[in-house]
Amino acid sequence: MEYKENYSVVVYGDSITRGVVYDCDKSRYTNIKDCFVNLVSSSINGTVYNAGRFGNTIKRGINKIYSDVIKKSPDIVLIEFGGNDCDFNWKDVAENPNVEHEPNTDIPTFKNILLNMIETVKNSGATPILMTLPPLDSEKYFKWITREDKNFECNILKWLGNEDRIYKWHSLYNDTIKEVAEKTMTTIIDVRSEFLKYMDYSRFLCIDGIHPNEEGHSIIAQTILKFVREKYGYILQGN
Numbered sequence: 001m002e003y004k005e006n007y008s009v010v011v012y013g014d015s016i017t018r019g020v021v022y023d024c025d026k027s028r029y030t031n032i033k034d035c036f037v038n039l040v041s042s043s044i045n046g047t048v049y050n051a052g053r054f055g056n057t058i059k060r061g062i063n064k065i066y067s068d069v070i071k072k073s074p075d076i077v078l079i080e081f082g083g084n085d086c087d088f089n090w091k092d093v094a095e096n097p098n099v100e101h102e103p104n105t106d107i108p109t110f111k112n113i114l115l116n117m118i119e120t121v122k123n124s125g126a127t128p129i130l131m132t133l134p135p136l137d138s139e140k141y142f143k144w145i146t147r148e149d150k151n152f153e154c155n156i157l158k159w160l161g162n163e164d165r166i167y168k169w170h171s172l173y174n175d176t177i178k179e180v181a182e183k184t185m186t187t188i189i190d191v192r193s194e195f196l197k198y199m200d201y202s203r204f205l206c207i208d209g210i211h212p213n214e215e216g217h218s219i220i221a222q223t224i225l226k227f228v229r230e231k232y233g234y235i236l237q238g239n
Contacts, residue, residue, distance in 0.1 A: 007046035007235045010069045010126075011037045012061060013080030016134065017052025021213055022206040029054070032214055039221035040228075045237045049074070057084045057104050058113045065117060070124045076232075077121045078189075078224070080131045082173040083210060085110050090145045094152040097159040103169075107176055114180050130181045131224075132192040133174045134216060137202040138167040140209025187231070191223045 011017050019035025022028070041048035051068045053060070058081040061068075069077055085105035093101050105113070114130075121128040142163045146153035160166065174192060181188040195201040195216070202209070204216035212220060228236060 003234055004075070005045075007044065007076065008072060008074045009044060009046065009048045009076045009078065009235075010051050010072055010074040011040075011048065011078045011080065012051045012065075012069050013078075013131075014052060014056040014084050015054040016083060016212060017050065017080050018054055019050070019052070019217065020054055021211055022208050024207055029211075032217065034214055034217060036212075036217040036220035036224065039217065040224050043225055043228075043236055045235055046075075052080070055084060056081070058082070058110055058117070059085075059105055062113050062117055062120075065120055069121070070126075074124075074126045076127050076129060076235075078129045078131060079114075079117060079121075080133075081114070082110070082133045082177060083136075083170075086170050086173045090152070090156060093159050094146075094149070094155045097155040101159070107172060110173060111176050111180060114177065115184065118180070118184050118186055128186055130177055130186055130188040132177055132188065132190045133170065134195050134205075134212050134220065135192055135201060136167060136170050137205055137209040138163045138165075140202060140205065140207065141166055142209075144208040144210075189224055189227045191220045194219055194223045 015029075017037060019031045019033075019037065020029050021032050023030045035050075037048060037050040037052070049072055061081055085103065087104050088101050118128045118130075142153075142156070146156055157163070178188065180186070195204060198204070204212055204219060206213050
């Protein structure tokens with residue numbers, strides 16, 4: 001990437017990118033001001049666009065990549081997808097625990113679209129960077145998806161086998177991101193490992209067990225800025 005006076009960065013992803021957290025006082029999801037994108041933005045010499053969308057899957061992401069990303073003529077695109085892709089329609093699972101269910105995006109499709117997304121970004125002249133997924137807390141998440149109906153708890157657990165399967169399934173998507181990064185020689189920022197350095201990493205997650213809270217966003221931002229200082233220090237303010 002060539003030296004410029006100002007840089008354009010797009011962070012593309014789902015509600016984690018958007019800065020969505022669950023506010024227990026208001027009993028609803030809301031956006032926080034100090035999301036990781038805003039925290040990183042204040043240190044970048046240029047403009048950082050937050051192209052995260054609540055509920056975004058990688059399928060929606062590839063369909064919107066020209067309007068949400070390429071049209072902004074970015075120098076760097078930080079890509080964060082997977083949390084919604086690996087998710088299931090838990091109401092359907094609870095109502096039909098004896099049949100097979102498909103995730104929002106199966107792993108082969110997720111991998112192929114991510115490869116396509118990287119190629120699209122490269123062809124636009126921008127540098128793609130991948131981000132690993134913050135870990136979820138399977139116990140919290142299971143309580144969250146079964147909170148409205150006790151029958152859900154029994155039936156979903158019957159389908160899952162055990163709560164830990166949620167964590168392992170989510171991890172497979174993270175492994176796919178790392179595999180794609182290696183295959184395409186795409187830079188990757190490993191925020192997941194930073195969370196897992198803490199035995200009690202769950203304290204950095206909201207009550208739903210999957211969205212990072214404000215402290216979690218601070219960890220993501222610190223990890224990204226550490227990486228940028230080491231690899232792309234010239235895009236930081238004051239350099």
